[in-house]
Amino acid sequence: MIKLSFLAQNLNFIGQLKERKMRSKHQERISLETARILLNIGAINFNISTPYKLASGILSPTYVDCRKIISEPKSRSKVIDFFQEIFLKELKNEKIENIAGGETAGIPFAALLADRLNLPLCYVRKKPKGYGKNSQIEGRIKQNQNILLVEDLATDGGSKINFVNALRKGSAKCNNVFVLFYYNIFDSTRKLLSDNSIKLHYLTTWHDILSYAKKENLFDIKTLTEVDKFLSNPTLWSEQRS
Numbered sequence: 001m002i003k004l005s006f007l008a009q010n011l012n013f014i015g016q017l018k019e020r021k022m023r024s025k026h027q028e029r030i031s032l033e034t035a036r037i038l039l040n041i042g043a044i045n046f047n048i049s050t051p052y053k054l055a056s057g058i059l060s061p062t063y064v065d066c067r068k069i070i071s072e073p074k075s076r077s078k079v080i081d082f083f084q085e086i087f088l089k090e091l092k093n094e095k096i097e098n099i100a101g102g103e104t105a106g107i108p109f110a111a112l113l114a115d116r117l118n119l120p121l122c123y124v125r126k127k128p129k130g131y132g133k134n135s136q137i138e139g140r141i142k143q144n145q146n147i148l149l150v151e152d153l154a155t156d157g158g159s160k161i162n163f164v165n166a167l168r169k170g171s172a173k174c175n176n177v178f179v180l181f182y183y184n185i186f187d188s189t190r191k192l193l194s195d196n197s198i199k200l201h202y203l204t205t206w207h208d209i210l211s212y213a214k215k216e217n218l219f220d221i222k223t224l225t226e227v228d229k230f231l232s233n234p235t236l237w238s239e240q241r242s
Contacts, residue, residue: 034204106151153181
């Protein structure tokens with residue numbers, strides 16, 4: 001069991017390093033600057049003594065609240081600048097025709113990006129609302145319209161598939177998801193999305209947060225070391241504290 005956990009930890013770490021090496025200097029700059037913004041506005045929380053419980057059920061010494069950005073005009077504007085930069089670099093050939101926000105945290109970021117790009121906006125509910133027209137998608141989408149799903153963050157990728165499938169069921173095409181924050185700590189996320197023909201785009205990750213926090217000495221060594229252990233093997237870290 002220990003050998004398997006050690007192997008999983010190393011495979012996860014190798015995968016993370018490979019992904020970071022594949023990033024361009026342009027992406028690296030945006031990732032670290034976004035990390036700085038999130039730390040400066042108090043959107044990043046580390047607590048090793050009383051871990052947070054994630055939606056997946058995993059215990060975590062880290063928590064990010066991307067929604068804090070919408071209350072910070074300067075930070076909000078800068079983050080949308082970054083969304084636009086990555087969009088023009090990675091998605092310019094995708095011929096995106098509509099921007100969809102995922103309920104609820106993805107909606108403000110989708111609205112801001114759609115406005116910046118002068119594109120139509122819609123949003124997707126987690127499930128049909130259960131009354132009236134029982135709609136799951138609000139706003140207008142057209143047959144075979146190419147839609148970009150925008151969310152605040154991605155953990156294991158499960159909720160993204162739910163939103164994308166709703167858009168596809170609504171007769172749209174959706175093969176790209178853009179998030180502000182990508183956890184990048186679960187090996188299965190990329191494969192899960194790829195198996196569903198979804199490509200993930202993002203601004204920053206936990207590894208960028210940790211890198212910037214270490215560089216600027218924003219937290220004590222004990223906290224940073226424990227967070228590092230969690231990021232290397234979140235499942236094992238959680239199991240040891242359950």
